[in-house]
Amino acid sequence: MIVQFMRFAFREESTEKQKARALELIRRTAKVESVAYSTVGRLLGDPAEGYTHGYSFGLADLDAFERYMYDPVHLAGDTEILPHYAKLHVGVAVTDDPDPDLGAKISAVYEGKLARYPEWERLMTAIPEVRFG
Template sequence: MIVQFMRFAFREDSTEEQKTRALALIRRTAAVESVAFSTVGRLLGDPAEGYTHGYSFGLADLGAFERYMYDPVHLAGDPEILPHYAKLHVGLAVSDDPDPELAAKITAVYQGKLAEYPEWERLMAAIPEVRFG
């Protein structure tokens, strides 16, 4: 199992309607077949860090992770979600998979998506503050 956690904050100029739509799209992405479980909602962390919402999800294995990243539902949602992020922290993943190369393989999936979808790379680069790990 691979469990990932993301924290984010919306841009100040995003309307409540846009935020609601983005959260609905994240929940739709969280419901694709490759996701074993998920939670999307208000972040209960330290407000001083500037993050307001979070998304955690579990995937059975690296194959499920790759299907998730390239799922048409995921690909369709990102252009409507990512422009509303002021801050995004894709946190460390947790896994019970003993493969010592798993982190590198996950990174390779991200890099492969960036290479295959230049628009996704542009959307990610437009977020004022992005952090991995």
């Protein structure tokens, strides 16, 4: 199992309607076949860190992770979600997989998506503050 947690905050200029739509799309992505379970909602962390919402999800294995990253629902949602992020932290994943190279393999999936979808890379680099790990 691979469990990942994302924290984010919306841009000040994003309307309540746009924020609600982005959350709706994240929840839709969280229901794709490769996701074992998920939670999307308000972040209960330290407000001083500037994050307001979170998304955690579990995937059975690396194959499920790759299917998730390339799922058409995920790809379609990102074009509407990412422009509203002011801050994004793709947190450390937790796994029970004993493969010592799993972290590098997950990174390779991200890199592959960036290479395959230049628009996704453009959307990611347009987020003012992005952090991995």
